[in-house]
Amino acid sequence: MVTLLSLVVTSENAAPSRLDVVALGNAIVDVLAHEDDAFLQAQGLTKGSMQLVDGGEAAAIYGAMGPAVEMSGGSAANTTVGVASLGGAAAFIGKVRDDQLGAVYTHDLRAAGVEFTTAPATTGPATAQSLIIVTPDAERTMNTYLGASTDLQPDDVDPATIARAAIVFLEGYLWDPPAAKDAFRRAMTLAKDSGARVALTLSDSFCVDRFRSEFVALIDDAVDVLFANEAEIMSLYGAADLDAAVDRARSSCDVVSVTLGARGSLVIRGSESHEVPTQPIGEVVDTTGAGDLYAAGFLFGITHGYDLERAGRLANLCAAEVISHLGARPAVSLADLAATHGLGT
Amino acid sequence: MVTLLSLVVTSENAAPSRLDVVALGNAIVDVLAHEDDAFLQAQGLTKGSMQLVDGGEAAAIYGAMGPAVEMSGGSAANTTVGVASLGGAAAFIGKVRDDQLGAVYTHDLRAAGVEFTTAPATTGPATAQSLIIVTPDAERTMNTYLGASTDLQPDDVDPATIARAAIVFLEGYLWDPPAAKDAFRRAMTLAKDSGARVALTLSDSFCVDRFRSEFVALIDDAVDVLFANEAEIMSLYGAADLDAAVDRARSSCDVVSVTLGARGSLVIRGSESHEVPTQPIGEVVDTTGAGDLYAAGFLFGITHGYDLERAGRLANLCAAEVISHLGARPAVSLADLAATHGLGT
Numbered sequence: 111m112v113t114l115l116s117l118v119v120t121s122e123n124a125a126p127s128r129l130d131v132v133a134l135g136n137a138i139v140d141v142l143a144h145e146d147d148a149f150l151q152a153q154g155l156t157k158g159s160m161q162l163v164d165g166g167e168a169a170a171i172y173g174a175m176g177p178a179v180e181m182s183g184g185s186a187a188n189t190t191v192g193v194a195s196l197g198g199a200a201a202f203i204g205k206v207r208d209d210q211l212g213a214v215y216t217h218d219l220r221a222a223g224v225e226f227t228t229a230p231a232t233t234g235p236a237t238a239q240s241l242i243i244v245t246p247d248a249e250r251t252m253n254t255y256l257g258a259s260t261d262l263q264p265d266d267v268d269p270a271t272i273a274r275a276a277i278v279f280l281e282g283y284l285w286d287p288p289a290a291k292d293a294f295r296r297a298m299t300l301a302k303d304s305g306a307r308v309a310l311t312l313s314d315s316f317c318v319d320r321f322r323s324e325f326v327a328l329i330d331d332a333v334d335v336l337f338a339n340e341a342e343i344m345s346l347y348g349a350a351d352l353d354a355a356v357d358r359a360r361s362s363c364d365v366v367s368v369t370l371g372a373r374g375s376l377v378i379r380g381s382e383s384h385e386v387p388t389q390p391i392g393e394v395v396d397t398t399g400a401g402d403l404y405a406a407g408f409l410f411g412i413t414h415g416y417d418l419e420r421a422g423r424l425a426n427l428c429a430a431e432v433i434s435h436l437g438a439r440p441a442v443s444l445a446d447l448a449a450t451h452g453l454g455t
Numbered sequence: 456m457v458t459l460l461s462l463v464v465t466s467e468n469a470a471p472s473r474l475d476v477v478a479l480g481n482a483i484v485d486v487l488a489h490e491d492d493a494f495l496q497a498q499g500l501t502k503g504s505m506q507l508v509d510g511g512e513a514a515a516i517y518g519a520m521g522p523a524v525e526m527s528g529g530s531a532a533n534t535t536v537g538v539a540s541l542g543g544a545a546a547f548i549g550k551v552r553d554d555q556l557g558a559v560y561t562h563d564l565r566a567a568g569v570e571f572t573t574a575p576a577t578t579g580p581a582t583a584q585s586l587i588i589v590t591p592d593a594e595r596t597m598n599t600y601l602g603a604s605t606d607l608q609p610d611d612v613d614p615a616t617i618a619r620a621a622i623v624f625l626e627g628y629l630w631d632p633p634a635a636k637d638a639f640r641r642a643m644t645l646a647k648d649s650g651a652r653v654a655l656t657l658s659d660s661f662c663v664d665r666f667r668s669e670f671v672a673l674i675d676d677a678v679d680v681l682f683a684n685e686a687e688i689m690s691l692y693g694a695a696d697l698d699a700a701v702d703r704a705r706s707s708c709d710v711v712s713v714t715l716g717a718r719g720s721l722v723i724r725g726s727e728s729h730e731v732p733t734q735p736i737g738e739v740v741d742t743t744g745a746g747d748l749y750a751a752g753f754l755f756g757i758t759h760g761y762d763l764e765r766a767g768r769l770a771n772l773c774a775a776e777v778i779s780h781l782g783a784r785p786a787v788s789l790a791d792l793a794a795t796h797g798l799g800t
Contacts, residue, residue: 141559178562179525209554210582
């Protein structure tokens with residue numbers, strides 16, 4: 111089949127020797143549509159969550175959805191785009207199929223300045239798609255068909271790439287495809303070997319429910335920087351309140367960051383703790399990518415000599431930008447935005 | 456290949472017996488990115504035009520473009536979406552491939568309430584894509600790879616569908632793919648047979664340059680409602696000024712409508728003529744689809760008993776909506792918008 115867009119998946123960005131962040135995640139094209147709350151109810155969807163769907167379920171939801179927009183997404187990939195937009199060096203490891211959406215995905219990452227060289231799958235299911243419903247309250251509800259993301263293998267984790275990383279960033283969502291879990295573990299081991307720090311985002315509270323004990327062991331064992339929101343971290347430790355959960359987390363991780371929605375975030379290192387307020391940039395349009403871009407700002411900060419509180423402020427700013435428009439990747443240069451807000455390098 | 460999105464191209468909207476508009480056009484997925492004027496210069500592109508590109512040229516432009524957004528487009532198809540959004544009954548005839556972008560295209564049209572039953576191509580080039588550069592002045596510059604659109608055949612024009620139409624709407628762009636030109640002629644002949652009015656948009660001044668004499672003959676012979684902008688209609692007749700061009704057009708067509716950019720439009724029937732001012736809805740973000748949505752409002756008006764000046768005002772309003780955001784299809788219900796502006800049915 112002649113597929114125009116796949117013709118262009120050949121160029122690569124010039125590779126810097128050091129990478130601030132190498133991220134591993136599901137490579138997903140977002141299919142975004144606005145719908146009201148009644149749509150969520152009719153489809154039996156839990157607002158604000160990410161649920162996995164098979165092909166048949168995806169087709170049913172898509173068939174019911176209104177006209178949509180396609181934009182590249184994927185949690186950890188969004189974070190790498192944010193790091194690059196801030197002026198950092200980032201690479202992404204994830205699996206697309208050699209289909210039109212895979213070509214779009216590859217183009218968008220590389221055009222954003224992110225190194226992306228994982229070989230696409232040449233057989234098997236299509237590039238992953240997430241059907242994202244944005245309700246009038248700007249909340250996003252995601253229905254993800256993992257497709258080719260389930261083909262990510264340990265061999266896709268290139269040791270030479272990991273060796274160039276200051277931080278290896280992993281998304282909890284990767285625990286869903288079984289082979290990807292092995293890739294995740296390999297990346298973690300390679301990171302330890304090369305002295306890179308390991309960062310993890312818990313991704314979603316249902317994801318935490320699915321893998322609680324494994325996540326706790328993983329965090330105790332090997333995670334240096336932990337990202338979570340309130341619901342996720344309380345669920346992780348079965349904690350009665352946020353303070354208890356945070357105390358438990360800070361005993362295992364060097365740095366812990368908890369996003370608090372409109373209230374901003376909490377950043378912790380040992381006995382140091384800051385509650386960092388945020389303020390919106392214009393109207394909140396779509397919360398898709400808020401946590402991903404928060405992580406981008408924070409990881410950029412801690413790899414560029416920012417103190418903890420300043421990294422938290424940059425993280426809040428990046429999240430505020432991405433929720434001011436549709437889609438999970440920044441619409442402006444985050445480096446320029448940071449400079450405007452006195453948060454530049 | 457398992458292609459999730461293609462699974463859903465099976466449902467059809469309930470078909471109304473009468474259709475206000477049946478449109479024939481190139482079925483194109485838009486790939487939109489923001490770039491500055493220097494990008495156009497570096498790529499040798501003429502701002503505001505539509506140029507046809509082959510696969511290699513498209514790959515070169517796409518490779519140079521920043522991260523993009525994919526949205527269904529195509530001039531005449533955008534018009535049908537506008538008619539449906541206003542509450543009218545519309546069908547579209549155009550050719551996609553049975554690939555992921557074709558599935559996206561089909562979904563978006565049907566989800567917008569447009570009847571679309573043209574069989575997708577099962578061989579040959581991919582679904583058409585237009586690489587659209589939006590510059591900071593909100594102007595759009597289009598680079599179109601026609602792909603599967605070149606496979607539209609006369610047999611794709613279903614006589615039963617045309618027989619249900621009050622207006623058969625054709626885009627000048629269809630003159631580019633040779634077989635589509637025959638489909639265009641067949642639609643026109645069928646329209647005459649069934650008593651439907653024939654409407655034509657000149658599409659683009661370079662398109663007019665390519666086919667001037669054929670277009671003039673076609674308009675003299677068979678077009679009842681003509682859409683053009685100033686540059687297109689003056690180029691069509693080699694006229695020294697707009698008045699001369701309009702006088703020539705009104706001698707052949709029942710109704711002539713000329714868009715005048717920010718000044719609004721001119722609507723003419725015989726000796727009746729109105730210059731209809733417009734006013735923007737918020738900031739002008741992206742002019743892609745302005746002419747298409749103008750045509751939607753106008754065709755809806757004249758098929759719903761609006762007088763000429765009121766149809767022109769509705770047309771201006773629909774165009775103003777679509778240029779207030781990225782992409783060539785309405786972001787809100789045009790029926791609601793029209794009602795708010797005292798232009799509802």
